[in-house]
Amino acid sequence: MLQLRSYVGGRWVAGTGAPQTLLNPTTEVPLAQASSEGVDLQSALHHARSIGGPALRTMTFAQRGAALKAVADAIQGEREALLEAAIANGGNTRSDAKFDIDGAISTLLFYAEVAAALGTSKFLVDGEGIQLGRSARFHGQHISVPRHGVAVHINAFNFPAWGFAEKAAVALLAGMPVLSKPATSSAMVAHRVMEIIVEKNLLPVGALSFLAGSARDLVSHLGAQDVLAFTGSGETGAQLRAAPGVVKNSVRINIEADSLNAAVLGPDVEPRSDMYELFLKDVVRDMTQKAGQKCTAIRRVLIPYAVAASVREDLIELLGAIRVGDPRFEDTRMGPLASREQLAGVREGVQRLGGRHAFGGVAPLGTKGFFISPVLIEDAGEAVHEREVFGPVAALVRYKDDPGAIVARGSGGLVSSLYSDDQEFIEGMVAQLAPCHGRLFLGHPKIELSPGPGTVLPQLVHGGPGRAGGGEELGGPRGLAFYMQRVALEGSRPVIAKLLGKS
């Protein structure tokens, strides 16, 4: 069986001890094993800080960007094999697998373009200089420089390629070395991506390390110049935030966690209109793409009472047409959940939400694999605003007035979406919802090839307050700030000008 190894200290290291077995969630056949036991985590971090960091900092933004482009091209070159791995280890349909692998490639390419625009500099000049005294000589200027530590990335199971790439691209471009740890259950794709990067020698020594298996006490070794970017459950995020090493050293931490994303159908939208059809399409896509295992998937479907019966009926019909099964088959629209634990968690979560099942249920589908049908819940209680069920599950919530107040009960989210042509309604909702979201998706049928609210674009920030973890990633050059230290230079104007390379 394939043994996933860690790449630390500039070499591949096999773990010792009892490994975790990675399964094919469709067939339950074991595919690979991983263990991080015996991997010297402290040395791994030291190598990244002392070898990878200096190497990256000698490079200009443009050079770092060229390396990102080379990584994107290399992934593209092995795209077919990576898609196969995502189908086997993640239970992805081909379309789900493309979402992950192509998302990784396009994010790397996007940051290569950001890098080209930043040019031959090695740090960022932040805003205009400021005259601080009566004379122009007393001057201030903010700059941002790469931190001298290591960026530890701990990723969730659902996007092994994109999760790896979206974090690594930004950190490497900022000039920080990375140690990336994928979720173990779906780590085959990220492991292969790492092998490709190492085989082709695409990054400076020490710039990128990889940990296969459990994180063990990794975060306890982090120091004041290190940063930690985590994506996963709110529970693990809270543990990491409170970890003694993180607290003691004020380790900068970004958390991307749960979210009860809402889709709101405006009171102005008539059944059968283009806006109405777009709303239905986005809800069904979000419920079933990657079997609902997307942090941005719609979990709460807010509909006016007047059209509730129509929406309910239409969603039931559309969900009934979703073929659940072996993701290798072309006509399969939804594969299994990613692991046995996921299946158990989703079943338990659906029961906790309560209410009635307008469509689907938690009964096992078939005798092998971690399959569940999409589940549309109605008449549930407050639990739908409190509990994220990370699977193909959404709740219908009928509203009379003030849908914004209902959405806000989710306590902070990654993205919510509005479907309306009523500008006054949109303005009111944006004012109400903007403070508790990282992104608002304003659906419109005239937008060609609209990706829906579930797709994270690197141009826009990703993250959200409260339940969503309080983090922020991506957003073009904005994402670099997390990996850089902003410092104010205060002194004589000519001296500062010379430091910035201006005569």
Ligand code: NAP
């Ligand atoms: P998880 O169980 O919290 O695991 C996430 C990652 O943390 C994995 O790599 C896991 O490693 C690691 N981990 C677990 N315990 C740890 C600890 N004590 N110290 C250090 N690392 C630890 O979450 P998941 O089940 O993979 O992902 C599902 C959740 O992620 C959902 O709640 C979803 O909403 C959220 N999510 C959020 C976003 C976002 O961008 N906001 C994106 C995707 C997913 P092992 O696998 O080795 O245990």
